[in-house]
Amino acid sequence: MNFDLKDKTALVTGGSRGIGLEIARSLLKEGAKVILCSRKKEGLEAAAVTLKKSEALTLIPAHIGKLDDVDALFAAIQEKFDHLDILINNVGMNLITPGIADLDPGLWQKIIDTNLSGTFRVCQKAALMMRTQGFGKIVSISSIAGRKATPGMGIYGIAKAGIEMMTKVLAAELALFNVQVNAVAPAMVRTDFSKPFWSNKELCDHVTATIPMGKIAQIEDVVKPVLFLASEGSSYITGQTLVVDGGATAI
16 A cells, blocks of 8 residues: 655654554655654664665654653754654553552653653644644554553553543644644554563463454554554544554454
């Protein structure tokens, strides 16, 4: 499928590996100019090698959990490109956590800051740019953990639920400025991020048994919906979360 993203400028956060890296690869393939953002410069440089150091690729190290880093990131985007067509919010961090009653508040803050507050900071900056220019696409990676309480993933799920509501709020606020804001919520995806889950056969079998399609998602199963929501094909879709879970939430 051709998504026709030629000459579009796209920012991918958390883009040095996993889903973010593959989204960046696909955006480049579709003709976009890609700004890859991640915390560590070494990770970005390794990603650039994987992506064959394309001239259409710009690397900007930034920790989206830090306001100063986000300010510097968007200042660099403004200086080099003067606009931003597409934002892909892909940063995500999860730690297996105890129940809320037994949770260390510091752990709560760490997970919320990375997954929700960081995404808010980036969305706010992108929204200001896109509102001024009169166009834009924002796509955030959520999770079905934001829709269904999952043992050990409670705080992560709360953060992802927040992202889905933020998607709706931003969509309503930016609709008249020709900015569409959507999200993609996968179930478990076979990445290094989720390896502790799918590499455990007993746990993997348990998860697979809850999916009507009988298999865990591959990265490309998530990338294609993201590209659709970043393309003109979704110009009348906003405020939505596209669930990519093999039917897990249908039963």
